[in-house]
Amino acid sequence: MQVTTKAIVLTSLKYGDTSLIVKAFTESDGMKSYLLKGVLSSKKGKLKAAYFLPLMQLEIVANHKNKGTLESIKEAKVTLPYKSLHTDIVKNSLVLFLAEMLGNSIQEQEEDRALFNYLEYTLHWLDEHEAPPNFHLLFLLNLTKYLGFYPDISDQRGAYFDLLEGSFNRTPSLNPLIQGDEIVHFKKLLGINFDALQTVQTNKALRQELLKKVILYFELHLHGFRKPKSLAVLNAVFE
Structure with missing residues (x-):
């Protein structure tokens, strides 16, 4: 056809x-x-x-x-000639990483117009703006909405985010957790749009630890998910 x-x-x-x-x-x-x-x-x-x-x-x-x-x-x-995604070294590193994450995450061979519209919008936004250091974190968290495992944000008062359950807890479990300084910034990323990313300030070490946890979140919720090989390149660019 x-x-x-x-x-x-x-x-x-x-x-x-x-x-x-x-x-x-x-x-x-x-x-x-x-x-x-x-x-x-x-x-x-x-x-x-x-x-x-x-x-x-x-x-x-x-x-x-x-x-x-x-x-x-x-x-x-x-359909959309990019101005900077493949010429700016930071954006190009983001492109390689996000393309690999998407290739490892999307498995359906069926129409998903909402996910397609999300990707169209976010790539256009990144092409038009300076790349915020936390762009990839927000991109991946928002992506989980379309993949079916966005964090349960109905009660965010807990000091621990259980990566296996996808929810906040007030007491630690034996599952992998986001906690401490990481949980504060993790909560700031939930529910915001890309224009608000400048309000979320993280240092390199914290950003890398959060990214490790987000990738682990994908591993726990997507059967057959593989860690991206381009992660090392992305970390090097953001040093």
């Missing part, structure tokens, strides 16, 4: 000498993987390798057989 849909590129791997395997989150069908034959050698075709950088926003014309095999793309065009 031929479809025309928006798509956000997550990963792009070289296949052979001239081809790419691209994983993308589509507006129409959720997660899809495509084989782009000869795209690295073709200079006159409708597909260009530069379109398939991480988190590029495209409109594609694709053939979806929906048989669990690699699909194909006939045409592609960029």
